[in-house]
Amino acid sequence: MDIVEIKNLTFKYPQQEVQNFNNFNLKIKKGEWLAIIGHNGSGKSTLVRLIDGLLAPESGEITVSGIKLTPESVWDVRSKIGMVFQNPDNQFVGANVEDDVAFGLENAAIPRKEMLIRVRQALERVKMWEFADHEPVRLSGGQKQRVALAGIIALKPEIIILDEATSMLDPEGRQAVLEIIRELNQVEHLTVISITHDIDEASNAQRVVVLDDGKIVQDDIPAKIFSHGASLVKIGLEPPFSEKLKEELVKQGIEVPDEYLTKEGMVDWLWQLFSKQ
Amino acid sequence: MGKVLLGRYVPGDSIVHRMDPRAKLILSFFFIVIIFLANNWQSYALLFALTIGSILAAKVNFAFFIKGVRPLIWLILFTVLLQIFFSSGGTVFWRWGPFNLSYYGLINGAYVFCRFVLIIFMSTLLTLTTAPLEIADALEKLMMPLKKIKVPVYEISLMLSIALRFVPTLMDETAKIMNAQRSRGVNFGEGSIMQQIKAVVPLLVPLFVSSFNRAEDLATAMEARGYRGGEGRTKYRVHYWQTGDTVGCAVFVAVLIILLFLRHW
Numbered sequence: 309m310d311i312v313e314i315k316n317l318t319f320k321y322p323q324q325e326v327q328n329f330n331n332f333n334l335k336i337k338k339g340e341w342l343a344i345i346g347h348n349g350s351g352k353s354t355l356v357r358l359i360d361g362l363l364a365p366e367s368g369e370i371t372v373s374g375i376k377l378t379p380e381s382v383w384d385v386r387s388k389i390g391m392v393f394q395n396p397d398n399q400f401v402g403a404n405v406e407d408d409v410a411f412g413l414e415n416a417a418i419p420r421k422e423m424l425i426r427v428r429q430a431l432e433r434v435k436m437w438e439f440a441d442h443e444p445v446r447l448s449g450g451q452k453q454r455v456a457l458a459g460i461i462a463l464k465p466e467i468i469i470l471d472e473a474t475s476m477l478d479p480e481g482r483q484a485v486l487e488i489i490r491e492l493n494q495v496e497h498l499t500v501i502s503i504t505h506d507i508d509e510a511s512n513a514q515r516v517v518v519l520d521d522g523k524i525v526q527d528d529i530p531a532k533i534f535s536h537g538a539s540l541v542k543i544g545l546e547p548p549f550s551e552k553l554k555e556e557l558v559k560q561g562i563e564v565p566d567e568y569l570t571k572e573g574m575v576d577w578l579w580q581l582f583s584k585q
Numbered sequence: 586m587g588k589v590l591l592g593r594y595v596p597g598d599s600i601v602h603r604m605d606p607r608a609k610l611i612l613s614f615f616f617i618v619i620i621f622l623a624n625n626w627q628s629y630a631l632l633f634a635l636t637i638g639s640i641l642a643a644k645v646n647f648a649f650f651i652k653g654v655r656p657l658i659w660l661i662l663f664t665v666l667l668q669i670f671f672s673s674g675g676t677v678f679w680r681w682g683p684f685n686l687s688y689y690g691l692i693n694g695a696y697v698f699c700r701f702v703l704i705i706f707m708s709t710l711l712t713l714t715t716a717p718l719e720i721a722d723a724l725e726k727l728m729m730p731l732k733k734i735k736v737p738v739y740e741i742s743l744m745l746s747i748a749l750r751f752v753p754t755l756m757d758e759t760a761k762i763m764n765a766q767r768s769r770g771v772n773f774g775e776g777s778i779m780q781q782i783k784a785v786v787p788l789l790v791p792l793f794v795s796s797f798n799r800a801e802d803l804a805t806a807m808e809a810r811g812y813r814g815g816e817g818r819t820k821y822r823v824h825y826w827q828t829g830d831t832v833g834c835a836v837f838v839a840v841l842i843i844l845l846f847l848r849h850w
Contacts, residue, residue, distance in 0.1 A: 360809055383811065391809040398802035401810075403718045403750045410821035415811035417819050427821070445753040459810065 311467060311499050312336040312359060317368035319358060328354050329522040332368070338466075339497040343510040343530070346519035352503045355519070356469045359501075360389050373466050387416065390460030392473040396452035397444065405447070406431065406440040409459045416463065430462035431455075434488055450481020457488055468492065470502040474509060486512060507534070593649070594716045600829055601643035601714045606723035608830035612837050613711045619841050620700050628847040629699050635840050636706050643714050653709035654702060661701045669694035721745040722822060739815020747803070755796065762791050 317332040328351050336342055344352045357363045359370060361382035370377040373388045393399045402408030406427050413423045431437040434454040444452060453473055460468060468489065474482040486509060492498045504510050516533045518526040526533055553574060554564045565577065596602075601609070616635075623629050640650065654661070668690065675688030712720075725742035732738050763773060766787050773784050 357805075362805060362808060383813065386809065386811055389809075391806075393802065393806055393809075395799075395802055397754055398799045399806035400750070401747065401803065401807055403746055407821060411807075411812075412810040414818045414821055415813070417817055420819055420821065420823065423819065423821055443753070444750065445757070463811075 309338045310335045311338040311340075311373050312501075313369075313371040314359070315369040315371075317358065317370065318366045319354065319363065319368075320366065321354075327522065329358075329365075329368075332522060332524075334517070334524065336499065336501065338499055339493075340515060341493050341500040341502070341513045343513035343516045344501065344503045344519060345505070345510055345516060350519040351522040352519055353471055356391070356471055356501060356503060360391055360469065361385050387463070388465055389467045389469060390463060390465040391469045391471060392453060392456045392460065394472040394475055396449045396456070396476060399456055400444045400452055404441050404443050405436060405455050408444075408455055409462055412459050412463045426462045427458075430458040433461055434458045448478075448481060450477045450484050453477060453481065453485050454488065457485065461492070465498070467499045467501065470500070470504070472503050472505065475505060482506070482509075510534075593712060595645055595649065595713050596716075597644060597714065599642060599644040599714070601639065601710070603827075603829065604714075604833060605824045605826050605830045606715050606719035607726050607824065608826070608833055609711055609715055610720065610723045610727065612833060613707055615837055615841075616707050617704055619837075619844060620703055622841075622844055622848060623696075623700075624848055625850065627850060628844050629696065629703075631840060631843060631847060632703055633699070635837075636703055636710075639710055640706065643710055645710070645713050649713055650706050650709050653705050657701070657705060661698065664701070665694045665698050668697045717749045718746055718822075719824070721749060722824060726824075737815065739818070743815065751799070754799075755792070758795060759788065759792060762788055 312335070314332060314334045317329050318327065319329045319332075320327045332355075334355075344355065346352050354363065358365055359372065359377075361377055364379075372385045375381050375384055375388070377385050400408055401411045409427045409430055410423055413426060418426070427440075428437060431440060434457050436451065436454050436458060439447065439451065439455075447455070456473075457468075470489070474485050477485065489500055489502070490512060493500045500513075502509060502513065510516055511530045511534065513530055516526070516528060516530050517524055518533065557564050562581075616632075620632060623632055640647065670684045670686065670690065672690045672693050673685055673687050674690075675692075677685055677687045679686040715723075721742055724745070725738060728736065728738045728741070767773065771784050771787055772780075773788075774781065776784075
């Protein structure tokens with residue numbers, strides 16, 4: 309059964325000329341873990357925001373869990389979807405951990421008695437209950453993302469969308485978050501849609517969709533996609549930081565060496581360039 | 586940097602800490618009003634007894650209260666001096682031009698000093714024993730009647746609690762930007778006033794830009810989590826009015842009655 313179905317989607321941002329999506333089609337199966345990869349500006353984030361009704365399409369049809377997305381049904385659709393965003397700090401609404409988990413429940417007008425039970429269960433699930441009265445400043449990025457996940461678990465959605473949710477975390481925090489997602493996907497059969505630049509995260513998926521310029525260029529199991537090796541960079545899995553910096557410097561009209569530089573090599577080259585001027 | 590917090594809340598588990606924030610807020614206002622009824626030594630002594638009693642009940646270190654007075658000491662001294670030199674009556678000890686030092690002037694100066702100290706002590710007690718968020722909650726509850734005249738009470742209190750939640754986050758960010766700008770050669774807190782003002786610009790601009798980005802992210806995240814205005818939400822955090830709160834109010838009312846009696850001694 310398809311839990312998300314996108315038919316003939318067309319969309320562009322109001323201030324832009326070019327179409328972000330033109331006649332776009334995608335089906336996502338219930339219980340599936342789908343990774344969406346693609347370089348910056350390929351339309352990954354736009355796509356998931358369209359699915360959650362945070363952006364409105366120009367034309368086309370999006371159906372989530374049997375509900376057709378319209379301005380009237382948008383809140384019903386959102387209640388089926390939990391979203392975790394990139395920046396752990398900018399999605400922490402509550403003054404402390406338990407308040408933040410309760411925020412979504414308060415919005416859904418869940419009675420307080422049930423709220424207390426659900427907040428506790430969700431926090432125990434992500435192993436954050438002992439931090440229930442901690443303020444966000446006292447938490448690491450990974451802990452904050454786990455709290456964000458608890459906020460979603462408490463709402464019992466059918467789909468979890470991760471919009472580069474692990475990209476600002478250290479390796480440990482990233483592992484802890486992925487562990488919880490894996491469990492939710494395998495034990496509770498939640499559908500997972502994850503946007504990522506991280507090869508590890510994408511390899512957890514059952515299916516990988518590569519987006520480029522609003523079009524699906526590849527759609528396959530991870531093993532097949534990753535066998536392309538060197539062209540990974542082209543399809544949007546993270547190139548090393550020093551390479552990205554080089555690219556930006558070229559855009560500024562600065563000449564850079566052709567050979568690959570490590571981070572240390574890049575630092576050396578940069579300060580040498582700076583002291584010459 | 587992180588220590589300069591609003592409210593300087595000191596966690597604890599005293600009777601005063603456990604009181605309903607609404608009760609504490611109301612009593613603090615009530616106290617500030619009744620201070621102005623005091624007009625003789627007996628009544629000020631009574632109010633001091635009440636304040637000291639409350640402080641003892643809160644089990645908070647007295648040094649915090651002295652610290653609370655310190656930043657306002659110049660304002661207090663200025664007001665007291667005005668009272669001393671410009672009010673007349675009773676025996677005049679000294680006179681020069683418009684200034685005169687009289688018996689009543691001295692008494693009035695002392696009273697004004699007492700008033701300041703009492704108000705500062707009591708409001709410090711409120712902020713020391715009540716978390717900023719609890720004060721925001723109490724304000725929401727107390728503003729509820731304003732809903733009738735279409736004041737968006739829920740939204741105001743959510744704004745307040747989000748603002749409080751982001752204070753430490755933005756302080757961290759300020760510290761980071763300051764360090765980043767220092768490493769680029771900006772001097773903070775050095776040079777003439779003009780130079781110091783100029784040094785603030787490269788601090789404020791990135792801070793503003795990032796605050797707006799944060800606001801936008803936060804709005805999206807809130808919408809994704811089903812926030813659609815304050816109406817029809819349930820509340821996770823609730824406060825219960827307990828016996829202690831009623832007793833507290835009774836004590837303050839009793840003090841008011843004795844105070845009214847002392848006025849006409």
